[in-house]
Amino acid sequence: xxxxxxxxxxxxxxxxxxxxxxxxxxxxxxxxxxxxxxxxxxxxxxxxxxxxxxxxxxxxxxxxxxxxxxxxxxxxxxxxxxxxxxxxxxx
Numbered sequence: 035x036x037x038x039x040x041x042x043x044x045x046x047x048x049x050x051x052x053x054x055x056x057x058x059x060x061x062x063x064x065x066x067x068x069x070x071x072x073x074x075x076x077x078x079x080x081x082x083x084x085x086x087x088x089x090x091x092x093x094x095x096x097x098x099x100x101x102x103x104x105x106x107x108x109x110x111x112x113x114x115x116x117x118x119x120x121x122x123x124x125x
Contacts, residue, residue, distance in 0.1 A: 063125050071120040078114030085110065 085099050085106040094100030102109070 060125055063123075067120070067124060071117055071124060074120060075114055075117035078110050078112070078117060081113060082107070082110035 084096070088095040088099060099106055
């Protein structure tokens with residue numbers, strides 16, 4: 035049986051990507067960003083802790099928190115979610 039011919043690869047130059055198709059390098063986050071992120075996370079946690087501690091008795095110590103009721107969970111976890119989003123975007 036006859037052998038097939040071996041094809042040589044062409045010596046054409048490799049295609050380069052144009053500047054429009056290159057991905058843009060993202061700059062690193064500023065120095066203050068992780069500090070603010072940690073503060074936001076701790077604020078959400080502190081809000082929930084204060085809510086739990088002040089609403090254990092029959093008389094509310096923080097009237098606004100008592101009026102919000104279960105929405106305090108949404109506020110506390112919402113602030114912590116904001117900190118989590120910041121953590122994901124941190125470079």
